[in-house]
Amino acid sequence: MIRAWFDRLANRGLVLFVGAIVVTVVVVSLVNMVISRQELEQQARSQVATVAEMLRYELDRKLIERFGVLTGAADSVRMDEISFRQFSGLIMERQRPISHLFEHLFLFDRQGLVLESYPEVGELAGADLSGRTYFQDTVDQLTPQISEPFTSFVRELPTVVMTAPVFDHNGSLVGVLAGSIVLTSNNFLSEISATGIGNEGYVTLASRSGLVLVRKGQIGGIETVARNNPADQAAIDGFEGVTRGVTRDGEPAMVAIQQLDMAPWFVSASWPLSDAFGPANRLGEDLAWIAAMVVLGMLPFSFFLFRRYLNPLRELAEQIHARHLGTREQPVEEAGYQEIRELAVVFNRVISDRTEVEARLRAEQQRGDSILAALQEGVVMTDTLGNIRYANPAAGNFLGRGYELVGAHLFELVSFETEHDQWSAGHFLGSDEIHGMDGILRNRSGQALDVEITMLHVSRGEVDERLIFVIRDDSERRRQEQQLSWQATHDSLTGLLNRRAFSTELVKWLAQASALEVPTVLMLIDLDHFKPVNDEGGHLLGDELLRQLSEILKGVVRKTDAVARFGGDEFAILLPACGLGRGADLAEQVRSGIGALQLEQDGRRFGVTASIGLTDLNAGDSSPREALARADEGAYAAKARGRNQVVAVPSTEA
Numbered sequence: 001m002i003r004a005w006f007d008r009l010a011n012r013g014l015v016l017f018v019g020a021i022v023v024t025v026v027v028v029s030l031v032n033m034v035i036s037r038q039e040l041e042q043q044a045r046s047q048v049a050t051v052a053e054m055l056r057y058e059l060d061r062k063l064i065e066r067f068g069v070l071t072g073a074a075d076s077v078r079m080d081e082i083s084f085r086q087f088s089g090l091i092m093e094r095q096r097p098i099s100h101l102f103e104h105l106f107l108f109d110r111q112g113l114v115l116e117s118y119p120e121v122g123e124l125a126g127a128d129l130s131g132r133t134y135f136q137d138t139v140d141q142l143t144p145q146i147s148e149p150f151t152s153f154v155r156e157l158p159t160v161v162m163t164a165p166v167f168d169h170n171g172s173l174v175g176v177l178a179g180s181i182v183l184t185s186n187n188f189l190s191e192i193s194a195t196g197i198g199n200e201g202y203v204t205l206a207s208r209s210g211l212v213l214v215r216k217g218q219i220g221g222i223e224t225v226a227r228n229n230p231a232d233q234a235a236i237d238g239f240e241g242v243t244r245g246v247t248r249d250g251e252p253a254m255v256a257i258q259q260l261d262m263a264p265w266f267v268s269a270s271w272p273l274s275d276a277f278g279p280a281n282r283l284g285e286d287l288a289w290i291a292a293m294v295v296l297g298m299l300p301f302s303f304f305l306f307r308r309y310l311n312p313l314r315e316l317a318e319q320i321h322a323r324h325l326g327t328r329e330q331p332v333e334e335a336g337y338q339e340i341r342e343l344a345v346v347f348n349r350v351i352s353d354r355t356e357v358e359a360r361l362r363a364e365q366q367r368g369d370s371i372l373a374a375l376q377e378g379v380v381m382t383d384t385l386g387n388i389r390y391a392n393p394a395a396g397n398f399l400g401r402g403y404e405l406v407g408a409h410l411f412e413l414v415s416f417e418t419e420h421d422q423w424s425a426g427h428f429l430g431s432d433e434i435h436g437m438d439g440i441l442r443n444r445s446g447q448a449l450d451v452e453i454t455m456l457h458v459s460r461g462e463v464d465e466r467l468i469f470v471i472r473d474d475s476e477r478r479r480q481e482q483q484l485s486w487q488a489t490h491d492s493l494t495g496l497l498n499r500r501a502f503s504t505e506l507v508k509w510l511a512q513a514s515a516l517e518v519p520t521v522l523m524l525i526d527l528d529h530f531k532p533v534n535d536e537g538g539h540l541l542g543d544e545l546l547r548q549l550s551e552i553l554k555g556v557v558r559k560t561d562a563v564a565r566f567g568g569d570e571f572a573i574l575l576p577a578c579g580l581g582r583g584a585d586l587a588e589q590v591r592s593g594i595g596a597l598q599l600e601q602d603g604r605r606f607g608v609t610a611s612i613g614l615t616d617l618n619a620g621d622s623s624p625r626e627a628l629a630r631a632d633e634g635a636y637a638a639k640a641r642g643r644n645q646v647v648a649v650p651s652t653e654a
Helices: 002-006 009-075 081-086 088-093 095-100 131-141 186-193 229-235 276-325 338-348 352-374 395-399 425-430 475-489 501-512 532-538 540-555 580-596 624-640
Strands: 105-108 112-119 158-167 173-182 201-209 210-216 218-224 241-246 252-259 263-270 380-381 389-393 414-415 434-443 448-458 466-473 522-526 562-567 570-575 598-599 605-608 608-616 644-649
Touching: 009 158, 009 201, 009 241, 009 252, 009 263, 009 570, 081 088, 081 105, 081 173, 088 105, 088 112, 088 448, 095 173, 095 448, 131 158, 131 173, 158 241, 201 229, 210 414, 218 475, 229 241, 229 252, 380 395, 395 434, 395 466, 475 501, 501 562, 501 570, 501 624, 522 580, 532 540, 540 562, 540 570, 540 580, 540 598, 570 580, 580 608, 580 644, 624 644
Parallel strands: 608 644
Antiparallel strands: 105 112, 105 173, 158 173, 201 210, 201 263, 210 218, 241 252, 252 263, 380 389, 380 466, 414 434, 434 448, 448 466, 522 570, 522 608, 562 570, 598 605
């Protein structure tokens, strides 16, 4: 009886239909859950990585800002040790503008005694903090430092200390400027404490020594990193990236770790997988219920539908057979259910569809030709011998030929050169696809064009193999790159080198100091009375004065010399293999030329003078800073002697 029931097409169709629904729903549900979990995992990885990177960048930015202002403040203090002690109060008073970045500012002498604090901390007046690790590291390494987090006894809050060494004019250490940062302050770790991920994700900040600064978005006392968390242990060892780990409660999680550049700390963003995969789990449950409801609802309707479906199908079969025999000329009736109507439509439109397809192909080809004709890029298709089979109108602009290109030989019309080689037809034919290769295209018209070439193989290795070349004008991009390169190394107002480019030149000539018989000379120029020009004549007059002054400097020096504007009213000149005597003569020419420069505005004449310091480079200079300090010392001395003078400070080996 069961076999007889299955022998009916309607019953078999019903079973297959319902079975297909069940299998499809199950497979789709499983595949959807797997794909959803994969997508959610990728999203979770991306989200925790983005959060960790964003917070790392923000913390590094804040540390860089504080290091910069603290180091700048320390560099601005240039005096001997006795003056440093004597004027410590005045020095600290001058640091008030940067005090908002720190909880307290401290001034140490080089023995570690606290000279001043701001705001004043009475308990630390005269205290000996030479045993603190951050002070010892600063004195030993003579570089800015940041301390390990510790609990401050002033307010018993988690704190770090930044330090910057203070030097005299000879580069000797005279003291240390330090600033403390309370980690619970709103302007330092507020982003981390306020950042969450999903419903249960959180962010942790810890040091690589194992001290937790922020735990689960809360800033409190300093704790120790849990030893049972492998992600935190990997971060302590220097790991950076995204990995699977566990939360503080031992729950599996996606963890992103970013190491800070400015401090031995790391940011850890953790998102429990149960929270991250929550939508996929809920979707799986919903799909299971939907599958059950679909199966139960479709059973009675499917049986009835299949029974009625077969009657129009039998009639359609008779009409098709009659049409095949030629006894029926009119189209078959498009009656019955959708599937049967679709079958009838397909049968009736076999010939007309073929015609429509051919017409559509012709239209697509015309559309493609129109697009290629409108392109500014030249598109050329050749055979393996280099004979042109197709070229759009723009190709003629590159190939230097205004008439028909088809049939011409591409490599007889142009040559293509890269930085190291000239490419022939054999080079292109033997190469894989080329994407965006830069070079120079030369055509028969004598033009040399900066281009970018892309080459594709079509039907490679077959008889009808073709090469497609896409040629793009690249001159504007290269011009912009050259302009950006110039702007990165020059001062926009005067056209002189900027400080960074000048420092590069200074480092280069310092390295060659031992090989030169005549030493290289460094000249620093500090303008006198420039501020009144800006204040009384206006900034436009001041800018014009600086531009004309730069022309004076360029007119005095040789082509091999480097002239730079350090910023404001400070200039520098590097005179390779010049000698201190000749350098002093040139400095006098510069000084007199600057003094003679006068600008007139509204009946008044404006001008400046220059205090110039110069020194020679020697092999004993360990860094550019030593040579700059000597030249700067000469400029200061020139100002102290009444300005408008040249003072040479020879090196110790001179």
